[in-house]
Amino acid sequence: MIAVGRSAGSGILRYALRRIAVMLVLLVVVSLLIFGMVEILPGDVGNLILGQYATEANVELVRERLGLDRALSTRYLDWMGGFLTGDWGDSWRLGIPIAPLIATRLYNSMVLAGVAFAFIIPVSIVAGVVSALKKDRLTDRVINGVSVVSITIPEFVSSMFLILFFSLLLPWFPSSAMVPEGAGPLTTLRYLVLPIIAISPVLIGYIARTVRASMITELGADYTRTAILKGLGQRTVIRRHVLRNALLPAITVIANQIAWLVGGLVVIENVFNYPGIGQLLLQAALVQDVPLLEAIVLILAAILMLSNLAADLVYTLLNPRVRAQVAGGAT
Amino acid sequence: MARLRTLLRSPGLTLAVLVLLGWLVIAVLWPLIAPYGPTAQTLTSRYAPPSAEHWLGTDNLGRDVLSRILAGSRSVLIVGIAATTLGVAIGTTLGLCAAFYRGRVDELLMRSLDLLMAFPIVVIASVILAMLGPSQLNLIVVIALMLAPYNARVVRSAVLSWRDRDFIAAARMRGESGAYILFRELLPNIVGTINVEFTMRLALSIFAVATLSFLGFGIQPPTPDWGLMVAEGRPFYQIAPWVVVAPAAAIASLVVAVNVLAQRLRAS
């Protein structure tokens, strides 16, 4: 029996809770991995903080102060405990508390990412749908050609070209994205244009291709034929039948692309001097600032897993067959 | 051979193949072609724009950009090809095992790989390389490990699509061992997929190498490396743009060529 009855609703709820529980377990596993990876690897903290000419004794002192002489498991529990209670420790390099630092940087990155997605998602969906509808004709070939090129060019390469053309030769946009204090939304946008254009092609390329492939499959499906043979107009067929089924998989792809976006941010923020979390990660990695590094990676991991989970749940809710399966108690 | 000929009929593909072959040749023969030593400094002509003596100009230390570009092709290609080969080897094996043995093995493997794939390559690689220290070998291993999951997925689904065919059942019925079925019955049918996969991962691999070098996790100066050259040239982009544009263009050409090849292979 269909109908979103109470039993169906609670089935979905139970499914969601189960997935969240799994995600939390995975997060713990990931935290162990991160901790292990970073702590076990070589790198001398003492010299990092005190400089190359520090004496042995002082280096030892520093290690003791930072509690690095304790057992691994104690350190891990300490770290996790602190993390969960909001005390994320201090950055070795900068000496300031990590939590507020990450918070600000994360916020900045999310602004950039948000604006970028606001641009990317509509463009790529439209590109995918249009190229599917005009399959193998000129529009499709052009879009395809462009996306083949844009997917593979590393972000830093395209950034360099963008800066060359639109900042150096034609002084339209600033080459550094450090938005001045108190700037209005329009000015902010002007600063963000180049970074967003630099980071978009890869994502647009992937999403557009997936949407295109999905559209082509659904356009060739039997039920599409049925709809046409029922006498429905082409627009109606696409709108009511094809799009619904074709765009559903796009949700999952978009969620996957968030991971790409984060990776791209590391490069883009570096190139454009944008004070986001990607830049912070890079700086921390280059100097082996362990607590900062661990905190950033864990936060990113949590964000990525959350977004994948959210996409999964949205997909489940929107796909009637999967929803019924889930509500009925299937895994 | 006939397939090669039909493939070459398209101008885009021919161009891509030529570019790729060109870089491969340069990577091997650059000592014979480069006009100057890549680390030879001429401090009297720093930031020199492109001219007859220096076709692509010189950088901040007076080194000939053209020679550095030619020399830098080697590291990109070595790391790229090695990482891809290693990654595809690992990924294919994992994918074959997961698809063939199903059950717990499959579940475990796929979930771990899913976890790995959820993270951006650049992030994980940066962290690992930061701790391990940058070197060519580390780069190869890290990139290979990042590529393997994608490859494993593709191989796994290819095998799964063949696994339930009746000829596999017929093989079981005559008592073939698991290894025989995997390698003599299944593998020949997915060789094409693996080839395509290799090329696609190669494009990704070069992407990763260039990016990680740019960020500072790859080869260290003064060895010429395209990504590194872009990073080094950034501070003086306004004064001497050719120092950045040349390696950037080189990366773009190589990466696009490989990708065009990969797309064409996949389409056929």
Place this chain on the structure above:
Amino acid sequence: MSAAADVLRVERLTVEYRVGGGALSAVRDVTFSIDAGEAMGLVGESGSGKTTLGMAILRYLPDNGRITQGSITFDGTDLVPLGRRELSAIRGNRIAMVYQNPASALNPSMRAGEQIAEVYRAHLGLGREEARQRAEGMLDLVQLPDAHGAYDRYPHQFSGGQKQRIVIGMALAMDPSLLILDEPTTGLDVTVEAEIVELFADLRSRFDTAILFISHDIGLVATVCERVGVLYRGELVETGATQGVFERPTHPYTRGLLACRVPPGASKDSRRLEPLPAGSREPEVDACSFEPRCAFREPRCRQEHPALFASGNTQHSRCFFHETVAAAGPPAVTEVAGRTAAPADNTLLDVRGLRRVFRSGGREVIAVTDASFTLAPGRILGVVGESGSGKTTLARMIAGLEVPDAGTVRLADADVTRLAHKRSVEARRALQMVFQHPDGTLNPSHTIRQILRRQMRMLSPGDGADRDETLATLLEAVQLGPEHLDVRPRQLSGGQQQRVAIARAFSTSPGLVVLDEPTSALDVSVQAAILNLLIDLQQRENASYLLISHDLAVVRYLADDILVMHRGEIVEHGPAAEVFDAPRDPYTRKLLSAVTVHAGKVVRGGPERERDTAGGPIRA
């Protein structure tokens, strides 16, 4: 049949596909017409162009297909020059279509009722409520229980038969003048099929729709249609009243097609099947396309292209010698000198208490429950059942492709209740299998020689010396030649691939061969030849067969004993004649009565005919 009463008049229709560099004619110069309220069948095998014809009438061809000649006059208007908008107004409204595979014909993310309602909204401009009401009325009319609840359900919540009813509901929603059906019951269980045929009869008595029924199954067409046309390679080779064509075919192809059907009620012990000889040739402009396979051919057939000649009251035939064909009557039945089956007292295969349960997502599905039976050497045991009966799982457990959850399988007194690769070499040699789909049964990247040699090497390692000779003999036994040895499977036809699979199974002279739907994926004309081959091989090798099939006629013909399975249980077990003539189990009876839809006994319905139930005398 005056032209004025025609709902559909197709004249000289030719449809071509642009393939590679050239053009392929799928439909050539086809002319026929259908009266209001009349049901006409179109019979053809694969490659006959019947589906293309159906699609062409609705002007729904793929990008590379074109109507290059002819007219399609529907209710006075020629459909060929119409544009997209005009066609949209006609489709679903005055001409509707139902085709195969109802599961994929419905949009999985749209509610069932809505898919009917949108027809009303699109063509009548009705509002939501009104459209919903009428859609529910339609669901009722196609006999779906609880029409109101059904409206809100999604397609995956219905069974195959129910889905097809919904599709039929969508098609008849606007009371179209013409309904085109393309293999509407293929793929459905036979009991469901019978219900759908009943539904047709019922609906025909309410609606005055003309019907074009396209199918490969001439028996089914005969059950449903008053008139029939036979297509061969894109051409109409015979048309006429169904009864006439059935009883007095006037074209060699029709005659051959009718003859190679497995006659209901016949068994291998009394008569042989008459296969159509193989032999295909590209249709030529100035020759008869059937000539290479024709038993009546004369030199004229290779020099001139025959037109449609009047060959009877209502019949037309595309054969110069139709009178000879008509006079020849049905092909002489080759009587088999009263063959007796092997005695049933020895036991080759002993199955006890086999049980298999599948667990998926927390639910248990019992595939096979407590199956027990024995099979004597040299006897053929047929296992029949519909989907979900468990017959395939049973076969796979016996073959060693799955492990039973309980029970034992003994072969020649040795316990083989385990996976095939864990059995002894002798056991593997003694039990082989032939599978259903010819295109998946051979490894596409191996040659035939490699496939057969490997089989022999694994199972009879000792006789390496004369292997090449054995290969030649093997191929001969399945009517293939040495030229087939070094090719890859994709270069062979479906029938040829299946022959190789049979050769592979018999290469080591097994005592028991499990056959899982060995001819279901083949054309009728190929099927007869393969069945004859299977019988001959069985006789020669004195092998036992475990024959799994949903096709009761085939099983009746081949099997000495029969098992009927329903929902995992064996509900009937006995000698073939007994089970078919005097079934004891109610499910078996239901199955047997459903099968008659393929027998060509009339269940037509329709406005001017009297309805008749299957099996009764035919009234006109």
